[in-house]
Amino acid sequence: MSLRVNTFTKVMGLIVMLLIPIIVLYWFSNRTSLDVVMNEVEKSMYKDLSYFAAKTDETASQLAKSGLIISEDINVRNLEFIEIASLYEQTDEKLRVNDKLRLINASSAWDTTISIYAPATKTFVSTNTYLEYNASLVDSNYSRVWKYTNIVAPYYRGQPRFVRFITEPFDSTARKAGLIVEVSFAADELVKALDRFKQGGKGDASFVSEDYQILSVKDSDKELQSALLSHVELKSLSQRQYERVKLDGVEYTVSSVWMPELGWYLFDYLPIDDVVRPITTNSLLFYISIFFLLIGSTIAAYVLYTNVQVPIRELVRGVKKLKKGEYPKLNVFRPNNEFHFLLVSFNDMAAQIETLIQNVYLETIRSRDANLKQLQSQINPHFLYNCFTLIRSLTRLGKKESVMDLALHLSRYYRYTTRSEKQAAFLREELDLVQSYLAIQSMNVQDLRFSIEVPEAMAELELPRLILQPLVENAVIHGIEPVGDGDIRITGSQNDRYNIISVTDNGIGVSDEKLQQLRQQMSMPPTEDKGCALWNTRQRMLLQFGQEAGLRILKRDEGGVAVELYWPNEPDSVREAAASIAAAAEAHANSRKLKEE
Structure with a gap:
């Protein structure tokens, strides 16, 4: 909608509307006078x-x-x-x-x-x-x-x-x-x-x-x-x-x-x-x-338009851009009135808002980085504790070869987790880690069987590091270990909207009441007496992919539990934005390290 049409044209229309009755009345009066004069002259x-x-x-x-x-x-x-x-x-x-x-x-x-x-x-x-x-x-x-x-x-x-x-x-x-x-x-x-x-x-x-x-x-x-x-x-x-x-x-x-x-x-x-x-x-x-x-009147209306309406239009344009997240620098007119002060003040305000938002943006990245590191540090000790427990058990049983295999798989695991320069990993790297983890767990549970079926098209998708390991760990500990026998299956699929990774087991399963408790624990921060694996996993997905991503737990009719990770199938523009955010965070982290050194 053009402000010029709305305001300038309305002013001109008002002037014309005021002049038209005057002209019509004068014309009628003039015509009456002419008729009277002519009648008198003719008579x-x-x-x-x-x-x-x-x-x-x-x-x-x-x-x-x-x-x-x-x-x-x-x-x-x-x-x-x-x-x-x-x-x-x-x-x-x-x-x-x-x-x-x-x-x-x-x-x-x-x-x-x-x-x-x-x-x-x-x-x-x-x-x-x-x-x-x-x-x-x-x-x-x-x-x-x-x-x-x-x-x-x-x-x-x-x-x-x-x-x-x-x-x-x-x-x-x-x-x-x-x-x-x-x-x-x-x-x-x-x-x-x-x-x-x-x-x-x-x-x-x-x-x-x-x-x-x-x-x-x-x-x-x-x-x-x-x-x-x-x-x-x-x-x-x-x-x-x-x-x-x-x-x-x-x-x-x-x-x-x-x-x-x-x-x-x-x-x-x-x-x-x-x-x-x-x-x-x-x-x-x-x-x-x-x-x-x-x-x-036209000149006066135009002067009024250029000295009042044009600055107002410029301010409205700036406000609209500000609502879209843009921070424009308005053209500063010099009508020697209050609008010069308003336009200059608006430019200063937009610059200050942009600076503040950039600062908040960087702080958000720092906070997110800290949260990811904190969550990851919470997961790594959990798995390490389990491995030490398993090594102790195998050593007590005198299974030297198993201990050596376990140490090999554990070294691969920590070689992967200690690479902290990147907070994200390809899905294929996560699957290799899970395979090493299941190999370690199969030493503890003799009748544990596992399979991984993920399409090649999903292998290069990026996920937070150590995002699958807690899910597989829960399937082994809470699903298979109590019965001493079972299968764990890891599958991947895609549709027009989401990418899905599913970890299923045919273990003892869960009751409806227990399932409701798990779902509540997923949505609430952990406490001292409760674990935090599911909550951590869900929070990391939300931090990485936004509110459309998450974690869900499903009860299988044939027995066992299925846990699914899902996140939006991002377009290129979203990926580029995420990559730029990650790059900014990485650059900020590097600069902070340089300062500390």
Whole structure:
């Protein structure tokens, strides 16, 4: 499990988890603010647009009413009968009508032209003295409502105008009317009004006819207006007040107002980005701040990780190795804090523990060496005492040859046991010793028979010295001697786990109670009044091979007793470890001898 993933990632995850609600709340608040601002701007835009459209339509309506008032004026109506008056009266009447027209024209906010024509008397009066009556223009432009036309008198230099006719009496054609009143104003008057409206910061408004003719100021973006108009339907738009249109990745809010007097739409648009730019700028600054805050938090978390978590991880790694029996030297970081002291102290502690364990290890080897020598010294006198007793008996009987054979076997035995440079021996050496011992015992017990059957594969196995002799001795003394006749058999076997050496006899055997006592004696240290052969043998096996080795006593169904030595079938690594321990013990013993010398 990686501490870096667990700690550093958790810290970063906690920071992100704290930032996410802030970002979400800010985004929701920002979105709400944008919607509120846009709704207010759109309502304000439509309100201003409606007001401007109403004022424009009202001006056009006033002009139309002025034309109607003129058509009903008594002096103007007299133009239908002016031919019966004298020339002076005709001139005076025309001047009087002209003054009224000029007075009405002066009250208008727009540059307006009012003309009156009486077809019956061919009389023509206009506020523009340069105009002359043109019947074809009247016929082509004739309309009872305001009409946008490019067909104008030469005086207007082809500039478009809005024209409206009032006939008296009413007729659908100008030719049948008794009196014709023409009211017109230049389309530039609407453009000028748009320019004033735009100077007030009201977007880029324009007038649009039902057939999508556009009147706009000179610096307006006509291509953008046309593109936006192609995406909306003016009639439905004027009913919804405003809607949003996305064009080339840019979102616009568009609005339209119908002007029933002029018969045109007042259209305006506004880029949403222009309206919400201060809010989006603040949002961008907020997100940039959050980004740098995240970077700063990451750096802070990394610094915390390197100055706290890395030393902790190093300490944990050292503790784990210490539990495995390793004594590592940790990397000492220099964060100028308490961890430097902890790491240095841990290294010192590990070195001290390693030194102490080595000392304890050497002391254990010394203790083990001493125990083996003590146990061996306890066995050697026991066998020697028996041999001296046998020599005494044979000498008393005068068996000189037997004494010589006994002395030969005894010399071989002690030549083997006095080789104390090694505490272990090969199994074949132990078997040779046992064979010499049984040869000696066969001199004491005439009907003693023995056999040794051990596989060659076990001959090179190592055992503690004199480990078999006490077992064979017990078989002879306690099993065969009481009856004076019997067989002793020594066999060896192996399985996947253990090596086994068995010493069996067909002597008097043991009772169950006696067998239980022997097993108890094996597990308890000897006392002054009790022997120690079995306990010594078992202890030596435990010291040599560990807790899996030992000694067991079995009662045979056919009579007699079987005693088995067993020890684990060690792998090479265990053998090498045991060899290294023995070598260390031997080296330590040699160094101690040199010091004593």
